[in-house]
Amino acid sequence: MPRASAAVAAQTAQRVLDSATRLFASRGYAAVSLDDVAQSAGVTRGAVYHHYANKAGLFGAVAASLQANVADAVAVAAEVAGAQPAEQLRAGSHAFLDAITAAPAVQILLIDAPAVVGWQEWRRLDAQNSAALLREVLREVGVADALLDATTALLSGAMNEAALWVAQSDETETDTARDQAHAALDRLLASFLP
Amino acid sequence: MPRASAAVAAQTAQRVLDSATRLFASRGYAAVSLDDVAQSAGVTRGAVYHHYANKAGLFGAVAASLQANVADAVAVAAEVAGAQPAEQLRAGSHAFLDAITAAPAVQILLIDAPAVVGWQEWRRLDAQNSAALLREVLREVGVADALLDATTALLSGAMNEAALWVAQSDETETDTARDQAHAALDRLLASFLP
DNA sequence: TTCCCTTACGTACACAGAGTATGTATCCTG
DNA sequence: CAGGATACATACTCTGTGTACGTAAGGGAA
Numbered sequence: 001m002p003r004a005s006a007a008v009a010a011q012t013a014q015r016v017l018d019s020a021t022r023l024f025a026s027r028g029y030a031a032v033s034l035d036d037v038a039q040s041a042g043v044t045r046g047a048v049y050h051h052y053a054n055k056a057g058l059f060g061a062v063a064a065s066l067q068a069n070v071a072d073a074v075a076v077a078a079e080v081a082g083a084q085p086a087e088q089l090r091a092g093s094h095a096f097l098d099a100i101t102a103a104p105a106v107q108i109l110l111i112d113a114p115a116v117v118g119w120q121e122w123r124r125l126d127a128q129n130s131a132a133l134l135r136e137v138l139r140e141v142g143v144a145d146a147l148l149d150a151t152t153a154l155l156s157g158a159m160n161e162a163a164l165w166v167a168q169s170d171e172t173e174t175d176t177a178r179d180q181a182h183a184a185l186d187r188l189l190a191s192f193l194p
Numbered sequence: 195m196p197r198a199s200a201a202v203a204a205q206t207a208q209r210v211l212d213s214a215t216r217l218f219a220s221r222g223y224a225a226v227s228l229d230d231v232a233q234s235a236g237v238t239r240g241a242v243y244h245h246y247a248n249k250a251g252l253f254g255a256v257a258a259s260l261q262a263n264v265a266d267a268v269a270v271a272a273e274v275a276g277a278q279p280a281e282q283l284r285a286g287s288h289a290f291l292d293a294i295t296a297a298p299a300v301q302i303l304l305i306d307a308p309a310v311v312g313w314q315e316w317r318r319l320d321a322q323n324s325a326a327l328l329r330e331v332l333r334e335v336g337v338a339d340a341l342l343d344a345t346t347a348l349l350s351g352a353m354n355e356a357a358l359w360v361a362q363s364d365e366t367e368t369d370t371a372r373d374q375a376h377a378a379l380d381r382l383l384a385s386f387l388p
Numbered sequence: 389t390t391c392c393c394t395t396a397c398g399t400a401c402a403c404a405g406a407g408t409a410t411g412t413a414t415c416c417t418g
Numbered sequence: 419c420a421g422g423a424t425a426c427a428t429a430c431t432c433t434g435t436g437t438a439c440g441t442a443a444g445g446g447a448a
Contacts, residue, residue: 009424009426012425028309030309030310044426044427049406049407050424054407055405111308112309114304114305115310116224119362147381149374150359151381154356154382157351158351158352159348161351162344165344168314177344180341184341184344184345185348190385203395206397229434238398238399240397243397244395248436249434249435
C-alpha cells in the first residue's frame with residue numbers, strides 16, 4: 001500500500017538515511033540491523049531495500065553524506081582564511097578537527113567505514129573530499145611533488161586520530177582535550193609553514 | 195573423541211590462532227566465518243569455542259598477538275639506535291612502519307580492530323605497546339607534558355595511515371611508496387628533533 | 389587398579405539477521 | 419482510462435553465530 005510518489009519517496013529515502021545515520025553513529029555498524037533502521041524510520045525493510053542495494057550500500061550513502069558535510073566545512077573555513085596557503089592550511093585543519101568531532105561522524109567515518117566499505121574505497125571517498133583540499137594546499141605551501149601523496153596521508157591520518165582522541169576522551173574533559181589537540185596540531189603544522 | 199591433552203591442546207589453540215590470523219588478514223573480519231577458521235585449522239567450531247569465548251574474542255587474541263610483535267620490533271630498533279632519544283624516535287618510527295606493513299597486520303590491526311573490539315579497547319591495547327614507547331620518547335625529546343597525549347595520538351595516527359598507504363599502494367610500486375613514506379615521516383619528525 | 393572429575397573437543401539445535409521473491413496499491417504517461 | 423512503472427509491504431530462504439549437550443580420553447585420589 002504505497003501512499004507515496006516522486007517527492008514523497010525521496011523524503012522516505014531521506015528519513016531512512018537519517019535514521020541509519022543516528023543508529024550507526026550510536027551503536028556502530030555491526031550492532032544495527034536493517035529492521036532497527038526501518039522501524040526507526042517508520043517503514044519496513046522492504047522500503048529500505050527499495051532505496052538502497054543492501055546494508056553496506058546504505059552505510060555507504062550515510063558515510064558519503066557525512067563526508068561531504070565535513071569537506072564543506074573545511075572548504076568554507078579555508079576560503080574565509082584568505083588567499084595565503086599557509087593560513088588556509090591552518091584554518092582548514094582546525095575546521096576539519098571541529099567538524100568531524102562535532103557530528104555523529106567519528107564512529108561512522110573513522111571507525112566503521114574503513115572496515116565496511118574497504119580501505120581503498122574509503123580513501124577514494126576521502127580523496128574526493130577533504131583530503132583533496134589538504135593535498136592541494138600542501139602543494140601550494142611547498143611540499144615536494146614526490147612526497148605529496150605520502151605527506152597528505154600522514155597529516156590526514158594525524159588529524160583523523162586526533163579527532164578520535166577528542167571524541168572518545170572523557171566526556172567531562174572534551175573541551176580541554178580539544179584545546180590540546182588543536183595546540184598539538186599547530187605544533188605539527190608549524191614545520192610546514194614559513 | 196578428544197585425542198588431546200595439556201600440551202596438545204595448546205597446540206590446537208595455536209593452530210586456530212594462526213588460521214584465524216591468515217583468514218582475517220586476507221578476507222577481513224566480516225567475511226570470515228568460524229567454520230572457515232575451524233576447517234582451516236582442521237577442527238570443528240566446537241574446538242574454536244572451547245579455546246576462545248566467541249568470534250570477537252578470537253579476533254582480539256589475534257590482534258593482541260600481532261600488536262605485541264610490532265611493539266617488539268619497535269623496541270628492538272629503538273634499543274639498537276642508542277641512548278639518544280632523538281635517534282630512538284627516528285629509528286623506532288621507521289621500524290614501526292616496516293613491521294606493521296610487513297606482516298598480515300595492517301588489515302587486522304588498522305582496519306578491522308577499531309570496529310570489532312571498539313576504539314577504546316583498541317587504543318588501550320596500543321597504549322600498552324608501541325604507543326607507550328612513542329609517548330615516552332616524545333617526553334624525552336622535549337614535548338611539553340600538556341601536549342604529550344595529543345601529540346602521541348597525532349603521530350601515532352600519522353604512522354598508522356602511512357602504513358595503510360604503503361600496504362594498499364599499487365603492488366608494483368610498494369617499494370617506492372615505502373621510500374616516500376619514510377621520507378615524509380622523516381620530514382614530519384624533523385620538527386621534533388634538535 | 390579403579391573410580392571419578394576435568395579437560396578437550398564434536399554434534400545438534402535455536403535464533404537472529406541478511407537478502408530475495410512476490411504481491412499490491414498508487415502514480416504517471418500516452 | 420488502460421497499462422506499465424514506482425514505492426513500498428509481506429513472506430520466505432539461507433547463512434552464520436551462539437549454546438546446550440554428548441562423549442572419549444587424561445590424571446590424580448582411593
